[in-house]
Amino acid sequence: MPLVICGDGMYGKDTVQMRGHITGVTGILYKELLRRQRTFLTAVVGIAEFRTSKxxxxxxxxxxxxxxxxxxxxxxxxxxxxxxxxx
Ligand SMILES: [Zn+2]
Structure with missing residues (x-):
């Protein structure tokens, strides 16, 4: 079973530009991952990313x-x- 770790920095920011790149469909991807988690095809873990690189x-x-x-x-x-x- 694949484990997918999602940072909270991308929730609700489908059209926000970060570091010069426009983010895509992270909301759709996240919903699909949660759907697969309900059917035990993957495991999704959310993490708080605040200051994790600092x-x-x-x-x-x-x-x-x-x-x-x-x-x-x-x-x-x-x-x-x-x-x-x-x-
Ligand atoms: Zn240390």
Missing amino acids: ICYNCKSDDMEDVKIQDGSRLYSTKMCKTCQVL
């Missing part, structure tokens, strides 16, 4: 940085805590 879930430190890969470039969406080294 504060470490482990030590509550606000000292997060982008993860760097071997060529020196940064992975924007992946953060690492400088205090406890958790991704």
Whole structure:
């Protein structure tokens, strides 16, 4: 059974522009996922995304940085805590 994790940042924002991109049909997708969950075809978990990229879930430190890969470039969406080294 697939597990789908949905952040609360996209609820009710089908036509809101984020970071230069217009979001699509997230409401329709979410409703379809919930329909499939009722028939046990998938599991949907909602999470509160507020400050999840700013504060470490482990030590509550606000000292997060982008993860760097071997060529020196940064992975924007992946953060690492400088205090406890958790991704
Ligand atoms: Zn930490």
